[in-house]
Amino acid sequence: MKQIVVLTGAGISAESGLKTFRDADGLWEGHDVMEVASPQGFARNPELVLEFYNQRRRQLLKVTPNAGHKALVQLEEKFKVDIITQNVDNLHEQAGSGNVLHLHGELFKVRSTADENHVLTWKKDLVLGDFDENGHQLRPHIVWFGEMVPMLEPAIEIVAQADIVIIIGTSMQVYPAASLVNYAKLGTPIYLIDPKPNVNENDFESLTIIAKTATIGVPSLVMQLIDH
Known part of the structure; x- marks a missing residue:
């Protein structure tokens, strides 16, 4: 075959x-993509990054x-x-x-910030205080700029x-x-x-x-x- x-x-x-990742001007609703799609951006403002992906996750739930x-x-x-x-x-x-x-990566998955191999299925909003069983914050299971x-x-x-x-x-x-x-x-x-x-x-x-x-x-x- x-x-x-x-x-x-x-x-x-x-x-x-589905909205494509970047608008024509390279921004996402006024944000530089490095603010919302890089480890540095997540370290600086985790709430913003989590909300960026929450909005995309909500949108994905509505399309076919x-x-x-x-x-x-x-x-x-x-x-x-x-x-x-x-x-x-x-x-x-x-x-x-x-x-x-x-x-x-995948929008409907999240992973531990302490162990990249610890991946969970996730279809709701992800917020600060959502931890893995060892008490580590969860993050989107997405390859960000600068990551392998x-x-x-x-x-x-x-x-x-x-x-x-x-x-x-x-x-x-x-x-x-x-x-x-x-x-x-x-x-x-x-x-x-x-x-x-x-x-x-x-x-x-x-x-x-x-x-x-x-x-x-x-x-x-x-x-x-x-x-x-």
């Missing part, structure tokens, strides 16, 4: 109504997977499918995808096995898609689904650009691959 590796970014979640997420599930009928996402939502899992690797990306090595190994790579809603010039795609075997077909692609098909070997949104481009490509 051929293996398809799908790299997804904010573009696919945005169509479900879109046609792009759902179409990827159909691929599993004919292919081995691994999804590597930089999104912290669980829309791929909600849609029914079986193998999802989160590069940047522990799932990067497993992601590289998965991409290296791919027979086909599909990139959705993330630029091929921005981490992680740009770096991960380089680990695919030479000649591996790569499909980029993005309404405003910032690369040309000549920029990468075996690249096909589908200049459409995820909700239109993904179902179309999935039908093509299944019928092939």
